[in-house]
Amino acid sequence: MPRAAYKSKPSLAIKLEGNRLAYYPGDVIIGCVYRTSSLPCADPYVYVSLQGRTKVKHWIDCGGDGSVPLRSSLILLDSQRHxxxxxxxxxxTKDGSPLYEWNFALTIPTTVDEEAQGRKTSFIPFTQDVADGNIxxxxxxxVTETGGHEAxxxxxLQADLPVQGKAFAAHEAILPLKILPSLEQPMLIDHLLQEQHRQLQVNSERLIPGMENHRPSFSERLKKTFAPKIDSRxxxxxxxxxxxxxxxxSEVPIPLLVLAAPLWDKTDDIIRNVSQKILIVGLNVILHSTTQVKCERDQLGEWVNSIPLAHRLPLNPPLEIQCSxxxxxxxxxxxxxxxxxxKKKPYEVARFEIEPDYLAWNFRHSHRVEYELRCMVGGKAVTATGEQTLRILPPSNMERL
Known part of the structure; x- marks a missing residue:
C-alpha cells in the first residue's frame, strides 16, 4: 500500500473551493470533480470518496540474506462509508471545448470508523487508550533520509469515473489532504525550562589580576618551560x-539561558574571590527526531533523523557572563x-519535515535536543555539552476560533 500521490489528468481531476488543502475534523470539503477531455463511453456520473489510513514500514537486517521489510497498517476511514x-x-471552457463538472460536499468525521478498525492488517497497538481513544x-x-523506513x-480524496461495459474504473484522480489537530492548540507561553549544571575548569595566568591582556614573549614562554608552574586554576x-x-x-526564538557561578573552594588561592569574565563564542544545537514503530510478528524498530538548529554558529559579538x-x-x-x-520554503525539497510529537496505534514520534556551548575564559577554550528531552507542539490554531 504505497502512499497516495497526487493524480490529475484531462480525463479526470479534482479541485477544491479556494484551493484549500488543509482541514480540521468536522469541516466540510467543498469542491468538484471535472474533466476536459471527451469520453463517449464514460458513464454520466462519478464517485468521490474520502479516505484515511496509517502505515508503518521498517526494514530489518537478515545478515547475509540482506534485509526484509516489516509492515503494519490500519484503515482509519472507510472509503465506502465516506x-x-x-x-x-x-x-x-473559453475555447469552447466541453467541460464536465460534478460538485460535491463531504464532511470530515471527528472519529475513526469503528468498522474500519476491524479490517486492520498486522496491527499491534502500543497501548489500548492511544491517540485519545477514537479521535x-x-x-x-x-520518513528516513534514505526513504527506507516509513511511518x-x-x-x-479519490474520484473514480466508470466506463460503460467495464467492470472497473478506467479513470481515477487523487488529491492528498492535510488534516490538522482537532483540539484547540493555544500559543505556547511557557517553555518549561529545565536547569542543567555543568562544572568546568580553566588554568590560565591571564585570570590573574593585571595579566588579563598579557601576551608572553618567546623568551618568557621558554622560561616557563623550566620555571615552576603558577597555580591559577x-x-x-x-x-x-x-x-x-x-x-x-512560533514567532518567539527558542530560549537557552546561561548563568555562571564560581566554585571558590575548587579555585586556586591566587584568583579566589576574583571576578572573572566568561565569553560565549559559539553555539551548536541539533534536534533529533526519533520514530519508534511496531510491525508484524511483534517486531520493534526505530530510526533517528537529525537537523542542526545552530550548526557551529559563531556568536559575533560574543556574549559576556560575569562569574563573580x-x-x-x-x-x-x-x-x-x-x-x-x-521553516520549509515553498520551493525547497526537504528530505524530511519536522513534525510535532505524535502517538499513533502503531508508532510514536518524539524528540530530544543536543547542545554545545563554546566558551573562552582567560584565553582558553572550554565546552559545555548536554541534551534534553523535548516535546514539540503543533502550531497554534487559536486564530481560527
Missing part, C-alpha cells in the same frame, strides 16, 4: 536552562542567536 455518487453539469488523528509524515498518517559552574517544550511556527558569585540575570543565548526550527 463516498458520494455525483451526476455531472456540462459547461463550456481522528492529524496527518503525519515521517505516516495520510488522508486523500578557576573552577566554575554553568547553570543552563533548556526548554522542554517548544511549538512549531553575585546572582545576576542569565544570558539568553537562544534569543541572541535567533534559535528556531527552520
Amino acid at each position: 463516498r458520494q455518487k455525483l451526476f455531472h453539469v456540462t459547461q463550456s 481522528l488523528p492529524a496527518s503525519f509524515t515521517g 505516516y498518517v495520510e488522508y486523500f 578557576l573552577s566554575f559552574q554553568l547553570d543552563i536552562q533548556v526548554p522542554s517544550v517548544i511549538q512549531l511556527q 558569585g553575585e546572582r545576576k540575570q542569565p544570558v539568553d543565548v537562544g534569543t541572541d542567536a535567533n534559535l528556531r526550527i527552520p
Whole structure:
C-alpha cells in the first residue's frame, strides 16, 4: 500500500473551493470533480470518496540474506462509508471545448470508523487508550533520509469515473489532504525550562589580576618551560536552562539561558574571590527526531533523523557572563542567536519535515535536543555539552476560533 500521490489528468481531476488543502475534523470539503477531455463511453456520473489510513514500514537486517521489510497498517476511514455518487453539469471552457463538472460536499468525521478498525492488517497497538481513544488523528509524515523506513498518517480524496461495459474504473484522480489537530492548540507561553549544571575548569595566568591582556614573549614562554608552574586554576559552574517544550511556527526564538557561578573552594588561592569574565563564542544545537514503530510478528524498530538548529554558529559579538558569585540575570543565548526550527520554503525539497510529537496505534514520534556551548575564559577554550528531552507542539490554531 504505497502512499497516495497526487493524480490529475484531462480525463479526470479534482479541485477544491479556494484551493484549500488543509482541514480540521468536522469541516466540510467543498469542491468538484471535472474533466476536459471527451469520453463517449464514460458513464454520466462519478464517485468521490474520502479516505484515511496509517502505515508503518521498517526494514530489518537478515545478515547475509540482506534485509526484509516489516509492515503494519490500519484503515482509519472507510472509503465506502465516506463516498458520494455525483451526476455531472456540462459547461463550456473559453475555447469552447466541453467541460464536465460534478460538485460535491463531504464532511470530515471527528472519529475513526469503528468498522474500519476491524479490517486492520498486522496491527499491534502500543497501548489500548492511544491517540485519545477514537479521535481522528492529524496527518503525519515521517520518513528516513534514505526513504527506507516509513511511518505516516495520510488522508486523500479519490474520484473514480466508470466506463460503460467495464467492470472497473478506467479513470481515477487523487488529491492528498492535510488534516490538522482537532483540539484547540493555544500559543505556547511557557517553555518549561529545565536547569542543567555543568562544572568546568580553566588554568590560565591571564585570570590573574593585571595579566588579563598579557601576551608572553618567546623568551618568557621558554622560561616557563623550566620555571615552576603558577597555580591559577578557576573552577566554575554553568547553570543552563533548556526548554522542554517548544511549538512549531512560533514567532518567539527558542530560549537557552546561561548563568555562571564560581566554585571558590575548587579555585586556586591566587584568583579566589576574583571576578572573572566568561565569553560565549559559539553555539551548536541539533534536534533529533526519533520514530519508534511496531510491525508484524511483534517486531520493534526505530530510526533517528537529525537537523542542526545552530550548526557551529559563531556568536559575533560574543556574549559576556560575569562569574563573580553575585546572582545576576542569565544570558539568553537562544534569543541572541535567533534559535528556531527552520521553516520549509515553498520551493525547497526537504528530505524530511519536522513534525510535532505524535502517538499513533502503531508508532510514536518524539524528540530530544543536543547542545554545545563554546566558551573562552582567560584565553582558553572550554565546552559545555548536554541534551534534553523535548516535546514539540503543533502550531497554534487559536486564530481560527
